[in-house]
Amino acid sequence: xxxxxxxxxxxxxxxxxxxxxxxxxxxxxxxxxxxxxxxxxxxxxxxxxxxxxxxxxxxxxxxxxxxxxxxxxxxxxxxxxxxxxxxxxxxxxxxxxxxxxxxxxxxxxxxxxxxxxxxxxxxxxxxxxxxxxxxxxxxxxxxxxxxxxxxxxxxxxxxxxxxxxxxxxxxxxxxxxxxxxxxxxxxxxxxxxxxxxxxxxxxxxxxxxxxxxxxxxxxxxxxxxxxxxxxxxxxxxxxxxxxxxxxxxxxxxxxxxxxxxxxxxxxxxxxxxxxxxxxxxxxxxxxxxxxxxxxxxxxxxxxxxxxxxxxxxxxxxxxxxxxxxxxxxxxxxxxxxxxxxxxxxxxxxxxxxxxxxxxxxxxxxxxxxxxxxxxxxxxxxxxxxxxxxxxx
Amino acid sequence: xxxxxxxxxxxxxxxxxxxxxxxxxxxxxxxxxxxxxxxxxxxxxxxxxxxxxxxxxxxxxxxxxxxxxxxxxxxxxxxxxxxxxxxxxxxxxxxxxxxxxxxxxxxxxxxxxxxxxxxxxxxxxxxxxxxxxxxxxxxxxxxxxxxxxxxxxxxxxxxxxxxxxxxxxxxxxxxxxxxxxxxxxxxxxxxxxxxxxxxxxxxxxxxxxxxxxxxxxxxxxxxxxxxxxxxxxxxxxxxxxxxxxxxxxxxxxxxxxxxxxxxxxxxxxxxxxxxxxxxxxxxxxxxxxxxxxxxxxxxxxxxxxxxxxxxxxxxxxxxxxxxxxxxxxxxxxxxxxxxxxxxxxxxxxxxxxxxxxxxxxxxxxxxxxxxxxxxxxxxxxxxxxxxxxxxxxxxxxxxxxxxxxxxxxxxxxxxxxxxxxxxxxxxxxxxxxxxxxxxxxxxxxxxxxxxxxxxxxxxxxxxxxxxxxxxxxxxxxxxxxxxxxxxxxxxxxxxxxxx
Numbered sequence: 001x002x003x004x005x006x007x008x009x010x011x012x013x014x015x016x017x018x019x020x021x022x023x024x025x026x027x028x029x030x031x032x033x034x035x036x037x038x039x040x041x042x043x044x045x046x047x048x049x050x051x052x053x054x055x056x057x058x059x060x061x062x063x064x065x066x067x068x069x070x071x072x073x074x075x076x077x078x079x080x081x082x083x084x085x086x087x088x089x090x091x092x093x094x095x096x097x098x099x100x101x102x103x104x105x106x107x108x109x110x111x112x113x114x115x116x117x118x119x120x121x122x123x124x125x126x127x128x129x130x131x132x133x134x135x136x137x138x139x140x141x142x143x144x145x146x147x148x149x150x151x152x153x154x155x156x157x158x159x160x161x162x163x164x165x166x167x168x169x170x171x172x173x174x175x176x177x178x179x180x181x182x183x184x185x186x187x188x189x190x191x192x193x194x195x196x197x198x199x200x201x202x203x204x205x206x207x208x209x210x211x212x213x214x215x216x217x218x219x220x221x222x223x224x225x226x227x228x229x230x231x232x233x234x235x236x237x238x239x240x241x242x243x244x245x246x247x248x249x250x251x252x253x254x255x256x257x258x259x260x261x262x263x264x265x266x267x268x269x270x271x272x273x274x275x276x277x278x279x280x281x282x283x284x285x286x287x288x289x290x291x292x293x294x295x296x297x298x299x300x301x302x303x304x305x306x307x308x309x310x311x312x313x314x315x316x317x318x319x320x321x322x323x324x325x326x327x328x329x330x331x332x333x334x335x336x337x338x339x340x341x342x343x344x345x346x347x348x349x350x351x352x353x354x355x356x357x358x359x360x361x362x363x364x365x366x367x368x369x370x371x372x373x374x375x376x377x378x379x380x381x382x383x384x385x386x387x388x389x390x391x392x
Numbered sequence: 393x394x395x396x397x398x399x400x401x402x403x404x405x406x407x408x409x410x411x412x413x414x415x416x417x418x419x420x421x422x423x424x425x426x427x428x429x430x431x432x433x434x435x436x437x438x439x440x441x442x443x444x445x446x447x448x449x450x451x452x453x454x455x456x457x458x459x460x461x462x463x464x465x466x467x468x469x470x471x472x473x474x475x476x477x478x479x480x481x482x483x484x485x486x487x488x489x490x491x492x493x494x495x496x497x498x499x500x501x502x503x504x505x506x507x508x509x510x511x512x513x514x515x516x517x518x519x520x521x522x523x524x525x526x527x528x529x530x531x532x533x534x535x536x537x538x539x540x541x542x543x544x545x546x547x548x549x550x551x552x553x554x555x556x557x558x559x560x561x562x563x564x565x566x567x568x569x570x571x572x573x574x575x576x577x578x579x580x581x582x583x584x585x586x587x588x589x590x591x592x593x594x595x596x597x598x599x600x601x602x603x604x605x606x607x608x609x610x611x612x613x614x615x616x617x618x619x620x621x622x623x624x625x626x627x628x629x630x631x632x633x634x635x636x637x638x639x640x641x642x643x644x645x646x647x648x649x650x651x652x653x654x655x656x657x658x659x660x661x662x663x664x665x666x667x668x669x670x671x672x673x674x675x676x677x678x679x680x681x682x683x684x685x686x687x688x689x690x691x692x693x694x695x696x697x698x699x700x701x702x703x704x705x706x707x708x709x710x711x712x713x714x715x716x717x718x719x720x721x722x723x724x725x726x727x728x729x730x731x732x733x734x735x736x737x738x739x740x741x742x743x744x745x746x747x748x749x750x751x752x753x754x755x756x757x758x759x760x761x762x763x764x765x766x767x768x769x770x771x772x773x774x775x776x777x778x779x780x781x782x783x784x785x786x787x788x789x790x791x792x793x794x795x796x797x798x799x800x801x802x803x804x805x806x807x808x809x810x811x812x813x814x815x816x817x818x819x820x821x822x823x824x825x826x827x828x829x830x831x832x833x834x835x836x837x838x839x840x841x842x843x844x845x846x847x848x849x850x851x852x853x854x855x856x857x858x859x860x861x862x863x864x865x866x867x868x869x870x871x872x873x874x875x876x877x878x879x880x881x882x883x884x885x886x887x888x889x890x891x
Contacts, residue, residue: 252761252762252764253757253760253761253762254751254752254753254756254757254760254761254762255752255760257744257747257751257752257762258751258752260740261737261740261748261751264737264738264739264740265733265736265737265738265739267733267734268733268734268735268736268737268748269737269748270696270716271694271696271716271726271728271734271735272720272748272749273715273716273717273719273720273721273749274717275715275717
């Protein structure tokens with residue numbers, strides 16, 4: 001019976017989005033272990049010592065230990081706390097880097113988490129970040145206002161930009177039944193190419209051939225929290241506020257209740273009088289608004305010029321972050337900080353230990369793999385089958 | 393082949409699903425396993441089929457102990473299972489479905505589809521199944537799909553056939569046909585185990601009856617026992633199978649449908665120019681074989697069907713063209729046919745399900761702020777009032793038994809200020825105790841002076857619950873007759889013969 005299998009598929013997909021909190025932790029742990037193996041394999045010292053493993057095991061194991069410990073030590077020092085630095089400010093700088101990266105990643109992760117919990121698979125984080133950045137950038141670059149109006153206005157513009165792109169996807173789904181996965185993926189291309197077009201025409205900075213916009217006015221920039229030489233801005237607090245807001249919206253408001261009802265059982269939601277089309281638009285607009293906010297932390301914070309790389313890979317990383325955080329706002333925050341740390345530490349790891357940055361990408365990808373295949377993690381850690389809470 | 397289950401015990405944590413259960417299935421006999429939902433029937437069969445390992449007891453075939461570690465072993469030993477939800481692939485042909493898992497092959501491993509077709513045809517002809525081996529499974533009626541499952545069991549030469557709640561998905565006619573098939577298989581020397589909670593079916597085919605309650609065998613019954621005797625064994629107390637209701641006191645017409653036509657998404661007429669009235673304090677039951685437009689009619693009343701012509705008037709207020717939300721707010725109570733799919737959000741708690749239709753307004757929300765304190769109070773009250781058996785208001789609705797799920801739906805719908813109650817197959821798949829409760833609630837709603845519309849597929853329910861019966865056939869109303877019209881006459885009407 002097709003309806004039965006449909007419900008089952010839906011359940012599996014919902015399990016992927018939510019489900020056991022132990023799995024993500026174990027997935028990260030396993031990925032770091034696999035990452036360690038790859039680090040060892042990429043170390044010339046280890047490879048040199050390997051043929052003599054039986055005659056000179058001490059050298060082999062010490063080089064193995066040194067390469068893995070050295071790499072993760074560098075990762076730690078680049079992302080959390082640099083105990084080798086010569087002054088206190090530099091010691092704590094890495095954590096600010098981590099949180100600076102974590103800000104847009106977490107915001108976009110929250111955006112996607114809302115859509116996932118509402119049963120919509122928003123892959124369009126990239127397009128929504130880009131439009132958020134274009135709108136915020138426009139206000140920040142071409143409008144001149146005092147600080148206390150300029151920054152809020154630019155932020156609001158960015159949020160609206162993201163919400164419009166997201167809401168448009170919802171509208172297309174509501175009116176034509178278009179699949180949001182395909183539409184959002186296509187929107188990512190459209191947004192990226194439109195941005196390139198803008199940067200080559202009317203948003204291009206004078207006196208350069210590169211596709212880059214003029215700088216955002218100082219009055220529209222997020223204030224830095226720890227002064228020059230750091231990148232962590234007030235945007236971080238907006239991100240924390242967004243985490244609380246998403247938790248409140250989904251768990252304490254009637255709007256979030258409808259979102260969740262739609263996500264868990266759209267048919268029952270419809271029978272209960274919930275306007276599906278309107279809810280699709282609302283979910284995607286709220287989702288887009290959060291990704292748009294992520295765009296503002298880029299353009300008004302860390303980047304300050306609009307370039308084609310404004311969304312970095314945050315739109316895609318956020319999918320992993322939302323899944324890793326089980327679409328729960330606090331989980332997304334934890335996952336976002338983890339990913340921020342991996343990004344911040346990767347550079348130090350490469351500079352000091354010669355470990356390719358790509359190892360971090362591999363670790364991130366392994367995390368996705370292990371989350372997407374919970375039975376794999378369960379088998380490795382002998383967790384046994386997931387307890388079924390069903391009447392029989 | 394004689395199958396014997398001896399002292400089977402199966403525990404899930406603290407719960408004992410099967411407690412020292414004995415069952416013997418002999419060739420040429422139909423052995424009914426009768427019990428309410430959740431009594432442990434399906435668990436027992438899953439143990440037999442190797443899907444669960446028993447914690448105690450043994451399975452014997454012709455007196456020899458056997459051990460099954462999976463369905464493959466059970467099949468190889470000659471046990472065939474016809475599942476409640478068919479384990480078939482809708483896009484495959486009948487022949488392809490039947491051979492799936494043990495495909496006959498030619499040289500080089502090519503599937504010998506001609507051989508498969510021949511085998512299907514042979515079995516179909518031998519038992520008069522009338523199944524076309526080349527038909528695409530998904531396009532066949534449910535009853536025929538079930539015969540494909542039976543063929544699938546027979547083709548691997550099963551001697552013991554287990555039918556797990558096989559009639560839950562069938563229309564009355566299809567049920568009759570299945571009963572005939574079961575008798576035929578019995579006469580061909582097969583041992584049949586028939587799991588059900590429907591008393592009429594047990595009475596019709598059983599040679600032997602074992603009644604199971606709360607995981608234990610409570611006794612054997614004779615096929616000559618009355619339905620009341622069987623029901624009280626099953627439930628553990630005296631049960632009144634008749635619906636107790638005073639004669640209706642219909643007041644003026646409250647609900648009227650005029651010249652209603654509904655088109656489905658393919659543009660076909662599924663409800664064809666229907667008109668009827670329901671008075672205040674009256675139950676009108678729509679009887680008929682499933683799939684004759686009853687579902688679409690109720691959906692049109694709720695507003696789920698959008699291609700609608702004609703008029704639906706409640707208390708002088710036109711509903712056609714209004715949103716679902718508007719109709720619910722105006723006082724339409726709706727119990728959908730498929731409660732798990734349309735009535736509940738399985739992953740939501742009982743409390744959340746109870747406010748599904750009113751989550752955005754007082755008293756459940758102030759502005760957009762949910763009033764969780766009020767919800768908890770409201771839910772606790774409803775759980776008590778409707779006797780919903782649960783560990784608490786935060787239990788997942790999906791983990792409740794069917795009867796308790798239906799109570800949640802009813803509690804929600806009846807909590808609003810209603811002008812009309814529409815319930816589609818309100819007792820489908822429920823156990824005897826829950827059916828009694830649901831019927832009481834429906835009659836009580838009528839006695840409050842509301843018009844009530846019920847869709848029923850079982851004639852017994854229609855005649856007992858209804859004050860009048862409307863019979864639908866191919867989207868039209870064949871006739872509206874008093875509830876005491878005799879069964880034969882109603883049966884003819886269900887086949888399209890005008891009253």
